[in-house]
Each structure stands twice: as structure tokens, then as C-alpha cells.
Amino acid sequence: MRLLGPRLAIVDVRSGRLTRLDARRVYDQQPAWSPDGRRLALGQYRGPVFTVAANGAGYRPLPVTGSFVSWLPDGNLLVGRGTSAHSIAVLPQGRGPARTMLTLPYRQVIVSLVAAR
Numbered sequence: 001m002r003l004l005g006p007r008l009a010i011v012d013v014r015s016g017r018l019t020r021l022d023a024r025r026v027y028d029q030q031p032a033w034s035p036d037g038r039r040l041a042l043g044q045y046r047g048p049v050f051t052v053a054a055n056g057a058g059y060r061p062l063p064v065t066g067s068f069v070s071w072l073p074d075g076n077l078l079v080g081r082g083t084s085a086h087s088i089a090v091l092p093q094g095r096g097p098a099r100t101m102l103t104l105p106y107r108q109v110i111v112s113l114v115a116a117r
Helices: none
Strands: 009-011 018-020 039-042 048-053 060-071 077-081 087-091 099-103
Touching: 039 060, 048 077, 060 087
Parallel strands: none
Antiparallel strands: 009 018, 039 048, 048 060, 060 077, 077 087, 087 099
16 A cells, blocks of 8 residues: 555645654654744654644754643744653753653643643
């Protein structure tokens, strides 16, 4: 079976231009746009979190593994750390170093996280 489209792409709605993201990268969690719209953060079930520029260039691996990502309005990036998402880390301005903010007891999992507006 041949895959016809990109696994993940950035689409410029005005022009219709499609920018495929590197298929060799593995990203399997919901992506999150930075507040300024310049970077996209992507997480992996087992692997590092990384960001990529809106034009598809400039992959930047971050110093943390995570299962979900969420940008805060101030530009800091929240990451559900590890495969079980039992802790939350913040990466200042989406770069690092990662600082753990909250850790739940064993076998408790964070399912989702939403920033208040």
C-alpha cells in the first residue's frame, strides 16, 4: 500500500501552499502552535518533543520526552512528560531547560491540559 498524502503538513490557507513535514520524523500526538504562529510543537508517545518553523524548516529537538504539548500565551511550552504523562514540565519560551512543575503519584495520568484564557 502506498501512502498518497503527507503524514503531517502545514497548509497556508490564503495561498493553498502545502508544506510537508519530514516523514522520517515520528510525531504521533496532537501538535500545538506557538502563540505567535511561528513554530509548531510536536510530541511523541516515546521520544523527544521538538518544534519546527511554520515553513517546515528548522527542526529543533527539545531536552524533554513528552506525550502532549501545549503553548501558554506567554510563549512557554507545557509538556506532559514521559509515556504515562504523570508529570508536567515547562520549557521557557519553548526551548528549555525543562523544569518539572507537577508530578502525580504512581499510576495516575494527566489526560489533557488546557490553558485558561
